[in-house]
Amino acid sequence: MALPPSLTPGDRLNIIIGVTGRATTGSRKNAGSASISDVAGSAGVSLMTVSRVINGHPRVSEETRRRVLAAIRKLNYRPIRAARDLSRGRSRSVTVMTSNTTLYGRAALLQGIEEAARYAGLHTDIGILESPRPSAVEAAIERSCDPASGGVIVIAFDLAGVRALRAIPAGIPVAAAVEINNVKDSRAYPTAALDDRAAAFAATQHLLDLGHRTVHHVSIPSSTNASARLQGWRAALREARARIPEVIAGGWTPQSGYEAGQRLAADRQVTAVLCGNDDLALGVIHALRQAGRAVPDSVSVVGFDDVPSAAFYAPPLTTVRLDFVGLGHDCFALLQHAADPDSIMPEFNAAAPKLVVRETTRPPRRP
Amino acid sequence: MALPPSLTPGDRLNIIIGVTGRATTGSRKNAGSASISDVAGSAGVSLMTVSRVINGHPRVSEETRRRVLAAIRKLNYRPIRAARDLSRGRSRSVTVMTSNTTLYGRAALLQGIEEAARYAGLHTDIGILESPRPSAVEAAIERSCDPASGGVIVIAFDLAGVRALRAIPAGIPVAAAVEINNVKDSRAYPTAALDDRAAAFAATQHLLDLGHRTVHHVSIPSSTNASARLQGWRAALREARARIPEVIAGGWTPQSGYEAGQRLAADRQVTAVLCGNDDLALGVIHALRQAGRAVPDSVSVVGFDDVPSAAFYAPPLTTVRLDFVGLGHDCFALLQHAADPDSIMPEFNAAAPKLVVRETTRPPRRP
DNA sequence: CTGAAAGCGCTTACAG
DNA sequence: CTGAAAGCGCTTACAG
Numbered sequence: 001m002a003l004p005p006s007l008t009p010g011d012r013l014n015i016i017i018g019v020t021g022r023a024t025t026g027s028r029k030n031a032g033s034a035s036i037s038d039v040a041g042s043a044g045v046s047l048m049t050v051s052r053v054i055n056g057h058p059r060v061s062e063e064t065r066r067r068v069l070a071a072i073r074k075l076n077y078r079p080i081r082a083a084r085d086l087s088r089g090r091s092r093s094v095t096v097m098t099s100n101t102t103l104y105g106r107a108a109l110l111q112g113i114e115e116a117a118r119y120a121g122l123h124t125d126i127g128i129l130e131s132p133r134p135s136a137v138e139a140a141i142e143r144s145c146d147p148a149s150g151g152v153i154v155i156a157f158d159l160a161g162v163r164a165l166r167a168i169p170a171g172i173p174v175a176a177a178v179e180i181n182n183v184k185d186s187r188a189y190p191t192a193a194l195d196d197r198a199a200a201f202a203a204t205q206h207l208l209d210l211g212h213r214t215v216h217h218v219s220i221p222s223s224t225n226a227s228a229r230l231q232g233w234r235a236a237l238r239e240a241r242a243r244i245p246e247v248i249a250g251g252w253t254p255q256s257g258y259e260a261g262q263r264l265a266a267d268r269q270v271t272a273v274l275c276g277n278d279d280l281a282l283g284v285i286h287a288l289r290q291a292g293r294a295v296p297d298s299v300s301v302v303g304f305d306d307v308p309s310a311a312f313y314a315p316p317l318t319t320v321r322l323d324f325v326g327l328g329h330d331c332f333a334l335l336q337h338a339a340d341p342d343s344i345m346p347e348f349n350a351a352a353p354k355l356v357v358r359e360t361t362r363p364p365r366r367p
Numbered sequence: 368m369a370l371p372p373s374l375t376p377g378d379r380l381n382i383i384i385g386v387t388g389r390a391t392t393g394s395r396k397n398a399g400s401a402s403i404s405d406v407a408g409s410a411g412v413s414l415m416t417v418s419r420v421i422n423g424h425p426r427v428s429e430e431t432r433r434r435v436l437a438a439i440r441k442l443n444y445r446p447i448r449a450a451r452d453l454s455r456g457r458s459r460s461v462t463v464m465t466s467n468t469t470l471y472g473r474a475a476l477l478q479g480i481e482e483a484a485r486y487a488g489l490h491t492d493i494g495i496l497e498s499p500r501p502s503a504v505e506a507a508i509e510r511s512c513d514p515a516s517g518g519v520i521v522i523a524f525d526l527a528g529v530r531a532l533r534a535i536p537a538g539i540p541v542a543a544a545v546e547i548n549n550v551k552d553s554r555a556y557p558t559a560a561l562d563d564r565a566a567a568f569a570a571t572q573h574l575l576d577l578g579h580r581t582v583h584h585v586s587i588p589s590s591t592n593a594s595a596r597l598q599g600w601r602a603a604l605r606e607a608r609a610r611i612p613e614v615i616a617g618g619w620t621p622q623s624g625y626e627a628g629q630r631l632a633a634d635r636q637v638t639a640v641l642c643g644n645d646d647l648a649l650g651v652i653h654a655l656r657q658a659g660r661a662v663p664d665s666v667s668v669v670g671f672d673d674v675p676s677a678a679f680y681a682p683p684l685t686t687v688r689l690d691f692v693g694l695g696h697d698c699f700a701l702l703q704h705a706a707d708p709d710s711i712m713p714e715f716n717a718a719a720p721k722l723v724v725r726e727t728t729r730p731p732r733r734p
Numbered sequence: 735c736t737g738a739a740a741g742c743g744c745t746t747a748c749a750g
Numbered sequence: 751c752t753g754a755a756a757g758c759g760c761t762t763a764c765a766g
Binding site for chain 4: 735740
């Protein structure tokens with residue numbers, strides 16, 4: 001355990017008392033914690049006054065506030081969440097529904113949402129979507145959607161998320177992070193998105209500018225035909241009057257990129273590949289290298305996301321940086337707006353996608 | 368947005384009704400949702416009976432149960448979390464306190480905890496530790512530790528976590544994931560750990576067996592002198608009567624590994640390096656390569672964790688696989704035990720660390 | 735500036 | 751198998 005060797009467990013109590021000044025006394029009904037009436041009694045005021053102090057209500061005399069605060073400290077009182085939430089009629093927490101939080105984009109998004117929520121005084125809890133099967137989605141909602149929830153943010157980058165979004169019960173404030181913001185859908189749900197289309201366009205353009213005749217694409221699962229990344233990629237190709245190759249459907253993992261890469265490696269026409277994310281790119285590059293097609297000498301590869309490791313891959317990966325944390329902030333702002341329609345529509349502050357050129361792209365070899 | 372193009376937003380209502388059979392009617396006080404008494408009224412039974420049905424209580428006649436279920440469906444009723452939690456005296460959620468969830472180990476651990484909690488019918492919420500400063504830790508606890516919480520699991524791999532663990536108010540069930548389980552500390556808190564010491568020992572041993580005279584170490588921040596990884600590394604060196612080099616303190620990121628790698632590259636004595644995690648290893652390798660010291664030709668490198676990408680790095684990384692998801696399960700089991708001391712102590716099921724030899728290690732060059 | 739009352743929506747005993 | 755009562759610990763009106 002990472003305890004400094006100089007501290008023995010016996011120090012625990014000392015530390016708690018030392019840091020917070022709390023006594024460990026006061027055992028009562030509810031798990032040994034003091035209630036608001038205990039504090040009121042101890043401070044010689046009404047329960048209402050304690051409530052006012054806790055909530056930072058202005059109309060409390062300094063003297064009273066001090067007494068109450070002292071009692072709170074003495075009894076080591078903290079409000080019970082459930083009681084507050086129940087009496088307020090709304091819980092003070094947002095739940096984020098998402099599949100697999102270990103994937104970079106979702107993890108960063110979750111971080112952004114949590115930051116914003118915390119800043120606004122809300123807690124974050126997570127509702128995992130195990131599978132896109134309707135019954136699984138339904139179960140996840142049954143489990144995670146409190147009717148008195150402070151709001152739900154669904155990460156609808158994949159089918160499970162899209163389905164969950166549609167099944168959120170009415171009456172719960174909701175917002176979603178989506179792959180692409182189109183007018184039709186944003187009328188149905190408040191949605192926030194990064195400009196994946198522009199990002200894919202820029203990445204493809206970069207490869208074309210280098211002199212590649214066309215650019216192949218290994219897609220992430222979310223990429224249906226309406227996918228923003230696919231759209232941007234196709235648009236750049238079309239604009240350059242380049243041939244539009246068939247999309248190779250990948251998964252989320254390097255392994256699935258590896259498998260796509262093996263197919264790509266077999267095709268001598270392939271000189272440039274745009275991948276749906278960096279993990280995919282890593283796998284693609286590995287397969288290419290194994291097949292004797294070095295990157296970038298023989299084939300150029302671009303990723304998507306700019307995960308923290310991408311700059312240290314060998315070779316360092318050219319990719320598009322996506323501001324998932326910023327998107328998380330935006331989603332939360334959107335949710336706040338959804339919860340209070342009288343509020344003004346928030347501005348989106350997530351950074352625009354940015355092409356980061358590193359060392360996996362270069363002009364094609366002259367035949 | 369990732370909606371199939373064939374579906375327009377107008378379909379939303381249809382889908383909700385279609386999938387769940389719910390009516391969208393019934394607007395009442397609390398955010399438009401029906402309460403348990405509404406259901407009771409509609410089904411012509413008492414509120415108690417509805418409660419029994421919801422909670423799967425056995426002593427309810429089939430006929431009654433059916434009627435209640437029908438009313439629940441008709442009114443689209445779902446229980447409000449806060450009300451349940453309050454009346455039960457304990458919330459049905461665990462909160463995971465951790466710093467930065469985007470780091471692989473923590474993300475995987477969180478996933479494991481969430482899985483186990485979900486399986487047990489509990490929700491998971493997250494309490495982020497922004498900094499190890501005592502005031503920040505205290506604030507995080509103030510924010511996240513509901514006195515009626517179902518329990519808290521703290522990820523105490525770093526200083527912030529260790530401090531948080533010690534400051535969890537008495538009366539809240541708690542368990543911790545720690546770097547190393549020692550007898551003293553596990554008497555103070557229920558803790559679960561992976562055998563990092565054995566893992567580091569095995570990794571170091573592997574390098575020594577290859578013929579390296581000694582092994583350098585780039586550590587993650589958690590690694591104090593009592594760190595399990597340091598212990599295992601030192602023990603292996605000592606056993607082999609090898610020189611024990613000074614530890615190079617790294618951070619969590621590839622960038623910090625890169626900086627450590629630059630220092631290592633300058634030292635011609637260095638032929639083998641054990642890194643505190645895979646990200647660090649990636650950075651170290653990058654720096655080494657830039658300095659003209661190829662891996663593994665000139666220097667061998669071993670990581671820690673076996674992140675999903677490690678097998679696809681160039682070269683594929685030799686590392687130690689750690690079962691963080693399993694550790695998460697174990698932490699949750701431990702918490703359950705802490706919440707109910709009469710229960711039997713759970714067995715730990717996390718897989719033992721496993722050295723995965725790939726291509727960043729080989730015998731040192733003959734001078 | 736302070737307080738007494740009512741109520742949030744459930745569940746836990748206690749009866750029958 | 752079913753129900754009437756009391757209460758969980760807060761906050762929201764409403765008074766003063």
